[in-house]
Structure formats: C-alpha cells, structure tokens
Amino acid sequence: MQRLACLTPVVVIFFACWLLPMAWLIALPAQKGWETYFAIFTHPRYWLSLVNTVGLSLLVTVLTLVLGSAVGIFLARHKFVGRGILLSLLTLPLSFPGVIIGFFMILLGGRQGLIADLSEALGAGRLTLAYGFLGLFLAYLYFSLPRAIATYTAAAEKMDLALEEAARTLGATRYAIVRDVWLPELAPTTLACAAIVFATSMGAFGTAFTLATKFEVLPITIYSEFTNYANFALAASLSIALGLVTWVVMYLARRYSDAATVLG
Amino acid sequence: MAQTHSPHRFPVTLALLTALVTLFMLTPMVLSITAGLVNNYSQGLASGLTTRWLEQVWEGYGDTVLWSLAIATACALITTVVGVPCAYALARTRSRWARVFEELLTLPVAVPGLATGLALILVYGHFRSFRQSFLFILVGHVVFTLPFVVRTVSSAFANRELIAIEEAARTLGAGFSRRLLGVLIPAVMPAIIASALMVFTLSVGEFNLTWMLHTPLTRTLPVGLADSYASMRIEVGSAYTLIFFIVVLPLLWGLQAIANEVQKRYGT
16 A cells, blocks of 8 residues: 555656657557558658668667777776776766767867868868768767766676686687677676667767758657658657667667666 | 787777777867857967856856756656655565566656657647746656666665665564655665766756757757857857856766765675
C-alpha cells in the first residue's frame, strides 16, 4: 500500500506527460494512410537523410571509441600534476547544449574562424569547413568525446595490470596486448559507450541546427517538416523511425551489458 | 618489435593522442572566452578587452538566464520529491510490473528529445495558456530528467547493508515514515543530492526538447544562445556562451565534490 503511494506520482506524470503524448504521436501518421509510416523508406529525400544520420553517427562512434579509450587509458595510468584538472576540463562539455558546440565549430572552421586565419597565413586562402560534412563530423566528435573519456578513464583505472605484465613477459607484441588484453577487458565499457554515443549522435539536434549544415540529418528533416511545412503526420512518422533506431540500439546494449553503465 | 622495449616505457602514441584530443577540446573554449571579451574578434586581443558584449547580452537575454535557473530549480525539486519515493518502491519490489515500468521509464532518455517535444505539442499544444507559459517547458524537462533520479537513487536504496538496517529498524518498531525519514533518506542523501545536481545541469543545458516547446516569450538560456548565434555578431554569441559557463561551472564542481563524497562513503 505504501509502495503504491510512493509510485503513484511518477506513474501519473509519466503517463500523462510522456506515454499519452507518445501514443498520440505514434497514432498520428495513420490519419494520412498507413503508407505514411513507411515514408522514410519510400521517399528518397527522407531515406537519404536517414542514411546520412546513421553513417555520420557510426563514423563518429568509431573514432570516439578509439580516441576516448586512448585518452582514458593514458589518464588512468599516468598521475601527473594537473591531471585532475585536465580530466575535468575534458569532460566539461558533457553539460554543454548542442548549440554551443555548433558555435564552437563556427569559431574554429567558420568564415571568421581560426582555421581560416591559419590557412590564409599559409597562403591557402580562407578555408571554411564548419558548414559541410567535416564541420558536422568534428562537432559530433566534440560532444561525444567527453563521455567516452570519462567512462574509459574510470574503466581503465580498474584494469588488471598483472594480465598485461604477464602477456608482456610472455613476449606479446604491443599490438597483441591491445587485441588480447585491452579489448576484452574494456569490452563492456566499449559496448555501453558505443550505444550511448551512437544514440546521442542520432538524436542530436542543436549542433546541426546552429551550423545550418547542407549535409542533412534526420532531426533537421523532422524539424523542417514540422515548422516549415506543418506536415505533422510526416514529422511524427520520421520521429518514430528515429526513436526506434536509437531505442533499439540502447536496448540491445543494455541487454548485453551492465544496465547502470548505459544510463548513468 | 615491442619485445625489446622495457615494460614501463612511456606510451608515446597514447600521449600524442591525448595531447591532440586536449588541443581539440580546449581550443574552442579558449576561443569563445576571448572572443566574448575583445572589442573586435577579427582583430583579436589587439583591439583591447571590454565587457560591453557581456552587458549587451545581459540587457537582451538576462531574463533567459534567470528563467533557466528557475526552471532548473523547480525541475530538480519536483523530480526529487516524486522520484525518491518511486525509487524506494522500485528498489523494494520484485514484481514483473515494476520491472516493466522501470524499462518504460528509460524511454524518455533513449528517445530523442525532438520526438518528445513534438508529442507534447501535438497533445497539449492547443491549451494556449499552458502552451505559452514556462510550465510547458518545465513539464518537458521533468519527464526527461525523472529517469535519472529514479535510476540513481533506486540503486542507492538497493544497497544490501541498507536493506539490513531497514529491517533492524522495522523489528525495533519503527513505522514506515519513521524508517523513511529517519534511516533511509539520510543514508541515500549523497545519491539524492548528486542526482538533483545532475538534473539541474541537464535542465540548464537542455536544447533539443526546449527548442520545440519554447515560444518567443518563453525562452531559456540555450534557446537564447541559439537565437544570438543566428542573429547577433560573433562577439555577442561568445559573451553569451561565457555567461553559460559562469552559470554551469560551479554546478559541475559541486557535482564532482559530491561524487567524490559518495565514492568515499559507499566506494568499493
């Protein structure tokens, strides 16, 4: 009885403010006919947008895992002066809204950006990369890295150095150590981290919004269907597709690894 | 080739990658801080330092900072008050429905904020006075952050020792509210505070949902930021970003301090 009383407020809030609106969203495309649900497969533009988003997210995830694990292992093993400050600076962007990271990319690679100044000084003209694929890619990398660095540093601190020492004594090459010791030991972290980085990249809206990129990603497509064309059914259908992809990835990762690491 | 090296060799590749990543992460922060404080961005530091951009931001967007702080405070309070009892109930229930509900509760985090925002507008958008108030944004933030509170606090409640202590209190005749207020909540206080700070930080920085839910009269800090990036000169955008840092940094330090405290108390 007491437990029921404890649960009720959250259940009510969750049903009224999330489940009911979501059910409505899921039902909406039906008003325009069943084929609306499959718009993402049948319209070349939406399909391209999905392919773009998945491709970008996959690339970002792979590079984030490689760089994040390298930095994490390094920071976990070397206690130097200022290490704590460095770690907190590197994980600081976790709390930045996506728009700030888009703006960062404009400062780096925009028309008045640092890269433009540098390339001009080198005589290569003013180089702008912020508004194309590369700018978006770097921006996504920027907001993904802090999470990977934080998780890998924590995981690498718990790694068993004796295993590695043993492998080395037995004559394992550096490559073999990475493959046979690091990879398996960090596998749960990698799985959890990959899922969350991929899901975050798929759903990221603020960054692409600020950069107004020519490379169209799904959240921007959804937003413009909703605001520019007032095409609610289609926006809902595309949102369902996007939500399904990210949810499935998170769900699978959580099934195969520790629940706490994915959410926390 | 590695066999010939001593086992404690300095890992050059890792160090180089770390340096590269550090440069990549810190350069934009330094750029945006300096850009917000110089007279003219394209002339750099040579044009002299000024606070006039900060003043201009405060004049045009100061209310967004205050509203963001108000929403984040309300959000942290609401999610704590409703989330902590729910976390307790879930930690002490073994029924299948509780597990299903726990699974459902992770959905607002897994599903992109854009979709949640869209869903809220479609259902509640025509209640005009609700739609045009900050309450609309607050509702979105509460739904989005509630799962974090429930998860974090629930795993603190599930601590084995705590279950034994609660049992002891029960056999000694302590009623439910006495156990909750006198034993359980003090024991999980670090987790509660950490999750509340987390919610506050998430709420202050939330954009994906908020951009869908906002109106011209209900703008939060990130919404204002997006607006200034699109319509103001680069110095103003930078100064505004600097204000965001000033608001958020102390929070993060607080979070870190509490995380350390929790680690000390419950750490393995």
